[in-house]
Amino acid sequence: MSEPILVVDRLSGRIAGQQVVEDVSFEVPASGVTALLGRNGVGKTSTIKSILGLIERTGEVRLAGTRVDRLPTHRIVQRGVGYVPEDREVFGALTVGENLRLAERDDRPRRELVDRLFPDLVERRAQRAGTLSGGQQQMVSLARALVNENRLLLVDEPTKGLAPRIVDEVAAALAEAARTVPILLVEQNLHVIRALAERVVVLSGGRVVFTGAASDLLDDEDRIQRYLGVHDAAEGQNASEGESR
Amino acid sequence: MSTLLLLVITGLGLGALYFLVASGLSLIYGLMGVLNFAHGSFLTISAFLGWEVGRRVSDGTWAGLALSALVGMLVGAVVAAATEYLLIRRLYERHIEQALVTVGLALASVALFEGIWGTDPIYTQKPEWLGETTEILGAKIPNDRFLLIACALLVLGGIVLFLQRTRYGLIIRAGVENRSMVTALGIDVRRSFTIVFAIGGAAAGLGGVLASVYYGYVSAHLGSVLLIFAFIVTVIGGLGSLTGAAIASVLVAVLQQFANYYLGGTGDLVVVIALAAVLLVRPRGLMGKAA
Amino acid sequence: MNQQRTDAAAPVDAPTRDTTTGPTPPPAASARRPLLLLAGGVALVVLLAILPLLAIDIPGVLPGPTYTPGTLQLLAYAMLIAALALSYRMMFGLAGLLSFGHALFFAAGAYGLGMTLYAFAPVAWPSELIFLGSIAVTLVVGIVLAATVGSLALRVTGISFAMVTLAFAQAGSVLIRRNPGGATGGDEGLSLDIEHVPDALVGVVNTRNLYWLALGVLVFVYLVVLWVERSRAGHVAEAVRENELRVRVIGLRPYTVKLLIFIVASVLAAVAGMGYLLLQSGASPRIATADFTLTLLVIVVLGGVGYRWGAIVGGIVYTLLDQRLTALAGSDFIAGLPAVLRVPLSEPLFILGTLFILVVLFLPGGIAGIPQRIRTGRKQHPVETEEAADA
Ligand SMILES: Nc1ncnc2c1ncn2[C@@H]1O[C@H](COP(=O)(O)OP(=O)(O)OP(=O)(O)O)[C@@H](O)[C@H]1O
Numbered sequence: 022m023s024e025p026i027l028v029v030d031r032l033s034g035r036i037a038g039q040q041v042v043e044d045v046s047f048e049v050p051a052s053g054v055t056a057l058l059g060r061n062g063v064g065k066t067s068t069i070k071s072i073l074g075l076i077e078r079t080g081e082v083r084l085a086g087t088r089v090d091r092l093p094t095h096r097i098v099q100r101g102v103g104y105v106p107e108d109r110e111v112f113g114a115l116t117v118g119e120n121l122r123l124a125e126r127d128d129r130p131r132r133e134l135v136d137r138l139f140p141d142l143v144e145r146r147a148q149r150a151g152t153l154s155g156g157q158q159q160m161v162s163l164a165r166a167l168v169n170e171n172r173l174l175l176v177d178e179p180t181k182g183l184a185p186r187i188v189d190e191v192a193a194a195l196a197e198a199a200r201t202v203p204i205l206l207v208e209q210n211l212h213v214i215r216a217l218a219e220r221v222v223v224l225s226g227g228r229v230v231f232t233g234a235a236s237d238l239l240d241d242e243d244r245i246q247r248y249l250g251v252h253d254a255a256e257g258q259n260a261s262e263g264e265s266r
Numbered sequence: 267m268s269t270l271l272l273l274v275i276t277g278l279g280l281g282a283l284y285f286l287v288a289s290g291l292s293l294i295y296g297l298m299g300v301l302n303f304a305h306g307s308f309l310t311i312s313a314f315l316g317w318e319v320g321r322r323v324s325d326g327t328w329a330g331l332a333l334s335a336l337v338g339m340l341v342g343a344v345v346a347a348a349t350e351y352l353l354i355r356r357l358y359e360r361h362i363e364q365a366l367v368t369v370g371l372a373l374a375s376v377a378l379f380e381g382i383w384g385t386d387p388i389y390t391q392k393p394e395w396l397g398e399t400t401e402i403l404g405a406k407i408p409n410d411r412f413l414l415i416a417c418a419l420l421v422l423g424g425i426v427l428f429l430q431r432t433r434y435g436l437i438i439r440a441g442v443e444n445r446s447m448v449t450a451l452g453i454d455v456r457r458s459f460t461i462v463f464a465i466g467g468a469a470a471g472l473g474g475v476l477a478s479v480y481y482g483y484v485s486a487h488l489g490s491v492l493l494i495f496a497f498i499v500t501v502i503g504g505l506g507s508l509t510g511a512a513i514a515s516v517l518v519a520v521l522q523q524f525a526n527y528y529l530g531g532t533g534d535l536v537v538v539i540a541l542a543a544v545l546l547v548r549p550r551g552l553m554g555k556a557a
Numbered sequence: 558m559n560q561q562r563t564d565a566a567a568p569v570d571a572p573t574r575d576t577t578t579g580p581t582p583p584p585a586a587s588a589r590r591p592l593l594l595l596a597g598g599v600a601l602v603v604l605l606a607i608l609p610l611l612a613i614d615i616p617g618v619l620p621g622p623t624y625t626p627g628t629l630q631l632l633a634y635a636m637l638i639a640a641l642a643l644s645y646r647m648m649f650g651l652a653g654l655l656s657f658g659h660a661l662f663f664a665a666g667a668y669g670l671g672m673t674l675y676a677f678a679p680v681a682w683p684s685e686l687i688f689l690g691s692i693a694v695t696l697v698v699g700i701v702l703a704a705t706v707g708s709l710a711l712r713v714t715g716i717s718f719a720m721v722t723l724a725f726a727q728a729g730s731v732l733i734r735r736n737p738g739g740a741t742g743g744d745e746g747l748s749l750d751i752e753h754v755p756d757a758l759v760g761v762v763n764t765r766n767l768y769w770l771a772l773g774v775l776v777f778v779y780l781v782v783l784w785v786e787r788s789r790a791g792h793v794a795e796a797v798r799e800n801e802l803r804v805r806v807i808g809l810r811p812y813t814v815k816l817l818i819f820i821v822a823s824v825l826a827a828v829a830g831m832g833y834l835l836l837q838s839g840a841s842p843r844i845a846t847a848d849f850t851l852t853l854l855v856i857v858v859l860g861g862v863g864y865r866w867g868a869i870v871g872g873i874v875y876t877l878l879d880q881r882l883t884a885l886a887g888s889d890f891i892a893g894l895p896a897v898l899r900v901p902l903s904e905p906l907f908i909l910g911t912l913f914i915l916v917v918l919f920l921p922g923g924i925a926g927i928p929q930r931i932r933t934g935r936k937q938h939p940v941e942t943e944e945a946a947d948a
């Protein structure tokens with residue numbers, strides 16, 4: 022197996038002086054989809070934001086072997102990281118076209134690819150992104166990342182709150198993207214994880230409690246219950262430490 | 267009827283001044299979260315230097331005034347950009363400290379202006395036509411009001427074009443909405459901070475020269491007086507909204523003129539009450555993004 | 558400032574006390590420390606109290622020996638400003654309320670007392686009663702004003718709060734300058750009507766008494782501030798500043814606590830304002846301006862937002878510096894300098910403003926933070942951690 026694209030080593034993150042990511046370590050291999058899982062509020066989004074330097078962090082992050090944890094966010098992204106944030110974060114006052122244009126980093130942006138993956142957006146170039154439906158906004162958000170040639174994609178809950186049909190569309194787009202670029206995917210939908218992920222990393226109480234092949238977790242009802250289930254008395258030790266509810 | 271018209275047009279003229287100051291304030295706050303107390307000083311230094319250059323070349327002529335305006339805009343842009351680059355940037359993301367630094371700069375610079383140009387107003391010359399009036403529907407409108415309104419419209423148009431048509435404009439608009447997402451797209455948003463300061467400074471600089479036309483003098487406190495009203499305008503209009511700033515400038519200034527005329531010179535008070543009312547009913551201002 | 562996510566509940570059981578966020582000095586090394594501090598504080602107050610009886614001369618800092626009226630007047634003024642700064646710090650430093658309208662309440666104290674004394678002048682009561690009655694009336698007015706402004710302004714937060722307070726203060730300032738019914742004296746200012754003021758507090762010969770009065774005001778304000786900070790409300794206010802969401806989760810209403818702090822701080826400012834009126838034998842409209850509040854902000858930050866005594870040090874250093882720099886500006890030495898140096902150096906506010914910028918940039922803990930910086934040898938920034946949230 023080749024060198025991992027992303028190495029996260031003892032990463033901690035804080036928001037408003039409060040520790041939300043605690044000493045997290047894991048790796049993302051250079052191909053395929055790695056899912057980052059865990060219960061609500063466990064710190065998945067915060068982990069992604071720490072990797073990108075969007076929140077205060079300490080620890081080591083290596084992208085393709087180079088340390089990036091001291092770099093400002095835009096530098097990290099310029100090294101080839103595409104980010105699809107939770108809740109889409111499209112610029113509502115800007116048009117779809119402007120959202121995409123803003124995201125173009127490369128000399129030759131892959132506009133045809135984006136148009137092919139999201140035909141819905143083509144005729145809506147001039148529409149304000151704020152007036153799009155949730156699904157369409159998610160496509161804009163994905164398109165903003167896919168329009169560039171990336172070494173890694175960080176995708177945070179791309180199917181959150183979407184209709185089943187749109188979920189499939191998003192999953193298809195991700196599957197296509199995953200053929201050429203490794204993805205770290207935060208996702209709650211087990212079907213989507215089953216379809217896409219080869220490896221999983223599970224967080225609990227702000228820490229990593231499981232890493233391994235996706236099948237090891239997904240074929241084990243007990244583990245699913247323990248790590249991702251809603252109510253379970255036998256919650257792991259780490260989970261009781263504070264952040265998780 | 268003629269009084270009404272006079273009040274409205276005079277209000278528009280004053281509103282034009284407010285807008286020249288408030289547009290920069292609003293953009294700067296919207297993009298960077300910095301409440302810029304030094305904005306008045308950008309205006310004052312531009313007014314002084316514009317006047318110094320203009321009067322040496324040809325005092326009281328259109329050419330002199332045009333030169334003053336150019337110098338004023340240039341000075342405003344340069345001083346503002348330097349402020350951002352040398353002071354504000356060092357405190358990246360620490361909004362309170364950034365505001366504090368601008369407070370210090372405002373205090374220090376006004377004192378310096380007093381040291382250089384004295385504490386008394388210095389009366390200025392303007393082209394003859396600007397001192398005359400034009401009769402519209404029976405109302406005798408001072409001509410300088412038209413100049414102010416025209417300039418503010420030009421600035422508004424210019425900024426809108428810049429924001430709509432350029433890549434930096436795009437970055438600024440996006441940044442006002444969600445700055446961290448802009449950086450997450452791989453864009454160094456700091457460069458646009460300097461640009462926003464420069465644009466705001468240039469507008470304030472032009473405002474300084476025009477204020478010296480409107481009031482007929484320059485003084486070390488020219489900017490401080492306008493700054494308070496510009497703050498009010500910015501908040502009423504909605505922090506970060508250029509359109510909001512434009513609308514609120516006109517509303518505030520016209521309201522002020524009417525109150526001054528019909529309510530026994532209570533314009534300032536009425537404006538303050540209007541601010542309190544707007545904030546209580548609609549805390550984010552007329553056009554501001556949701557807080 | 559920080560936009561809290563209202564949909565996410567923060568843990569309530571593990572309050573992270575964050576030493577880098579400044580305001581609370583590090584916990585005492587031993588139990589003896591508070592006692593030592595108390596003894597030191599009492600000794601300092603005693604020293605200040607007997608100062609008028611001594612002949613200490615510090616050339617360059619004080620205009621003359623400590624028993625002379627000029628020096629006492631200056632020191633008394635500095636102490637009142639320190640008291641005012643202390644009340645401002647309670648809002649800004651403790652509760653995190655950045656008000657631009659604190660001058661309003663100082664002015665309300667000064668003008669309120671002055672105007673009440675005029676209003677009562679024709680009444681045929683004993684002078685003492687009128688004097689004390691006027692003070693009581695002014696306090697009530699102060700409380701009502703503070704409650705009104707506070708309850709309105711606190712409906713918004715952050716910059717909007719700053720703006721509403723600024724607006725109210727501006728309204729007050731405009732009113733004072735406009736001189737309605739000749740009550741405030743307009744631009745000329747209001748002179749003190751001494752008819753019912755105790756003789757001991759009138760005239761240059763009694764500057765000493767005024768000095769003691771100012772010292773009393775400072776000690777009083779300090780004790781009230783200390784009491785509030787130690788009280789439950791103080792702790793909640795501090796918690797609100799750090800993380801409003803967390804406090805909401807515990808089930809307290811930040812609004813009430815903030816309003817309480819706002820009112821107490823404002824009334825304390827009014828008390829300082831009354832002292833100011835007596836000391837200066839009048840009030841000038843300058844004390845109601847936004848610039849005056851900005852000066853307070855400068856003082857508090859200069860002294861060190863994180864420390865109670867920072868406000869006192871800041872107030873005294875600022876006042877003395879201002880006075881000495883003004884004296885320096887008029888000196889022959891300055892007059893002999895070339896214009897490039899002479900012009901800036903003859904403007905005290907230029908020097909103070911520049912100094913302030915340097916403090917914000919390079920000395921984040923202010924003057925009071927210097928010992929701490931030397932001890933830890935680290936470059937800490939008081940509000941560094943707050944900002945990460947809005948990134
Ligand atoms: N802006 C904020 N202020 C305070 N606390 C926050 C903030 N954002 C997140 N948190 C806290 O940080 C912890 C982790 O949040 P995060 O969003 O990373 O979780 P998550 O695993 O992505 O949850 P979800 O599955 O619901 O998206 C939570 O306890 C949350 O309450």
Ligand SMILES: [Mg+2]
Pocket residue numbers: 065066067107178
């Ligand atoms: Mg999340």
